[in-house]
Amino acid sequence: MRNRISPRSGTAFEIRKGQLLTVIDPEGEQVSDLVAFNAADRSERISSGRSIDYASRLFLTTDDILYSNRSNPMFTIVEDEVGRHDFTLTPCSSDTFRKIYGDTDPHHGCQGNLERALEPYGIGGDDIPVAFNVFMHVSVDGDTGEIAVLPPKSRPGEKTVFRAEMDLVVGMTACSAGQSNNFRFKPIEFAVSD
Amino acid sequence: MRNRISPRSGTAFEIRKGQLLTVIDPEGEQVSDLVAFNAADRSERISSGRSIDYASRLFLTTDDILYSNRSNPMFTIVEDEVGRHDFTLTPCSSDTFRKIYGDTDPHHGCQGNLERALEPYGIGGDDIPVAFNVFMHVSVDGDTGEIAVLPPKSRPGEKTVFRAEMDLVVGMTACSAGQSNNFRFKPIEFAVSD
Incomplete structure (x- = not known):
């Protein structure tokens, strides 16, 4: 069964060890912030x-493991049709929109959406870390360290599949930041399967 | 007054808004993990x-701001004789040494040192985030995302100066990981001044 996350919104759910989480970009060029x-x-x-340290790589893809702060595996990426994601940036927030976009009445962003979705699980906003930003395309200049947020490489219908390595509470969004999504806000779909 | 952090150890202290924290590498090629x-x-x-997002750069130096998870400035880098630090990796830990170095009876690392130092302030190990790794030299391949931990660029006596932008509890180490410190464990010195 496919679940749909509406544009600029978010959700949270539980997934058991061994289950697969498939994240699908139905229209293409749409980011989903994933926390666990x-x-x-x-x-x-x-x-x-921890994850970047153990992989010795900023860009994670098939066979890479997303670790916890206690160095335990949380997810393994088992299939990846897109191959480019970000793991350096925190979810966009009203502060992001104020500081980077100059918005005077900013949207609450992925941070706000994750806070609302995770609140019933007793997880507060301060505890939302750097997300695994599925499909987010951030280029890095190795000489200067400059980063640039480019349109995602995901094409309509492409997916990335994660296997849960422990019982997890997962938060996910359809990202709310213009630049991250080539300036069009689209839905994200996901499925949980055994 | 200069304070000394012995090799492979750590400390914590309070610093008031407006005070300067000077981090000195007395012997050269030594990393200090800094959390606040x-x-x-x-x-x-x-x-x-948040900090990388707002700077649009992985490598932070003079005039860059280290932000909190609530997007408030915590430190501004006001002077930087070294110019290269890391802000992608978590403090080394017994798990790091087990996984990366293959140690069977591993040292507790910067993670363990920070946990001990921050415990009196009510800060637990799970709440130690990605550190600002002063003097840590991590190269990044912009094409593949591969990272490599190289000898620090800091020469004996060189320093970086941070201005506190709020009242802070600070945790700092003389880093315990071989590769990060060109395989020789040296002290770190620091001073707090008005």
């Missing part, structure tokens, strides 16, 4: 710093 | 993801 917490102890959360 | 928390509300903590 140990369902049994939500102080254990996804960690960009 | 709002002294008045320790759920607010340093955020690599």
Whole structure:
């Protein structure tokens, strides 16, 4: 069964160890911010710093593992039709829109959507870390360190599949930031299967 | 007054808004992991993801701001004799040494040192985020995303100076990972001044 996340919104759900989470970009060029917490102890959360360190790579794809802050595997990427995601940036927020876009009455962003979706699980906004930004295309200049947010490489219907390595609470969005999504806000679809 | 952090150890202390924190590498080629928390509300903590997003750059130096997870400035880098630091990796830990170095009886690392130093401030190990790794030299291949940990560029006596933008609890180490420090464990010195 496919679930749909409406443009500029978010959701949260539980997934059991061994289940597959398939993230689909139905229209193409749309980012989904993904965060994960140990369902049994939500102080254990996804960690960009541990994952990048163990992979020795900023860009993670098939066979790479997303680790927790306690160095336990949370997800393994088992299939990846897109091959480019970001793991350096926090979810966009009203502050992002104020600072980067100059919005005076900013949208609450992926941060706001994740806070609302994760609140019933007892997870607060301060505990939302750097997300695994599915389909987000951030280029890096190795000499200067400059980054640039480019249109996602995902084409309509392409997907990335994650296997849960522990019971998880997952937060996911259809990203709300203009530049990340080639300035058109589209839905995200996902499916959980055994 | 200069304070000394012995090789492979760590410390924590409070610093007031407006004070300067000078981090000195007395012998050269030594990393110091730096984390910071709002002294008045320790759920607010340093955020690599916010800082990199707002700077549009992975490598931060003079005039760059280290932001919190709530998008508030925590530190401004006001002087930087070295010019190269890392803001992508979490503190080294017993798991790091087990996974990356293959150690069977691993050192507790910067993670363990920060946990011990921050425990009196009510800050737990799960809340230690990606650190600002002062003097850590991580190269990035912009095409593949591969990273490599190289010897720090810091020469004996060189320093980086941070201005506190709020009252902070600061955790700092003399880093415990071989590769990060050109395989010799040296002290770090620091000074707090008005």
